[in-house]
Amino acid sequence: MEQTASDSPPPSAAGRYGTEAVFTADFTSTRQWVAGRSWAYPNGGPVNPDDNKLDHLVADPAYCRSGTFRATRRPDGRWNTGLLTTEGSEEAFEVRTGDVLEARVRLPRETGAWPAIWTWRDGDQEIDVFEYHPDNPDLLELSNHVRGGSLYHRDPAIGPGAWIDLRVEFGGGSVVWWVNGGQVFADGQGVGRDWHAYLIVNLSVCAGRYHPPPDPGTSEMSYEVQRLVVLRPLARPEAVDEGDG
Structure with a gap:
């Protein structure tokens, strides 16, 4: 459902009290990010066929560490794919209730590409900042x-x-999305007061159940994340209703 101006929620705690940057993505940093494995995949990867993905995760920095997330076709029909997560990294950064994530991404062109920025922890806690096909x-x-x-x-x-600017506030009572500077959705559900989760940035490849697989002549695909930053409110008054935990 589309959000109209009259449906818009009141200003958030982040907007009223200001924010500070608590995480600025450096995809080259092994302190911030782990490459090529994630517990969002069965046994940490490298494959995830139950989600209709052709992915075979690889730790090769050429697939993710430049901010360009790549996938290349393998002889066995799967695709080597790039993924970074803060889970298991030295810093182990987590976004939490009230945080705001901002990102600028270049969308892929190839059929079968499935880029995403999302959150994950302990088999759940998933918020999709965006997915695209x-x-x-x-x-x-x-x-x-x-x-x-x-x-x-x-x-x-x-x-x-296309280049797309994304902004998502992980509100306790409503998760709010902006695209290219305009608010497009406030879900009215939120994440609860005590929510926290790790970040994942990756490029998956569709196997064909929900979206077409890659064209037979396609051997490589990519998308780019130029910027990713997490902002945190400077004040968190108890009077602000963030929903139940």
Whole structure:
């Protein structure tokens, strides 16, 4: 469902009290990020066929450490894919209730590409900052899997190869998404007062159940994350209702 101006929630705690940057992504940093494995995948990876993915995670820095997340076709039909997560890293950074994530990404062009920025912890706590599939060229998928609430957001500015600015506030009572500077969705569900989760940035490859697989002639695909930063409110008054934990 589309959010209208009259439906917009009041200003958030982050907006009223100001923020500070608590995490600025340096994809080259092995202190911030672990490459090529994630407990969001069975046994930490490298494959995840139950989610209809052709992924075979690799730790090769050429697939993720430059901020360009790549996938290349393997002889066995799977795809070597790039993934970074803060889970298990030395810093082990987690986003938490009230934080705001901002990112600038270049969407992939190739059919079968499945880029995403999302959160994960202990088999759950998933918020999809965005997902994208080039076969739906003008559509971003924005989802709260913690408490429910999602939107298929369509915009002519969204398309294969396009640069997109994203902003998501992980509110206790509502997760709020902005795309290219405009608010597009407030789910009215939120994440609860005590929510926290790790970050994942990756490029998956579709196996064909939900979206078409790569074209037979495609051997490589990529998308780029130019910037990713997490902002945290300077004050968290107890009077602010963030929902139940």
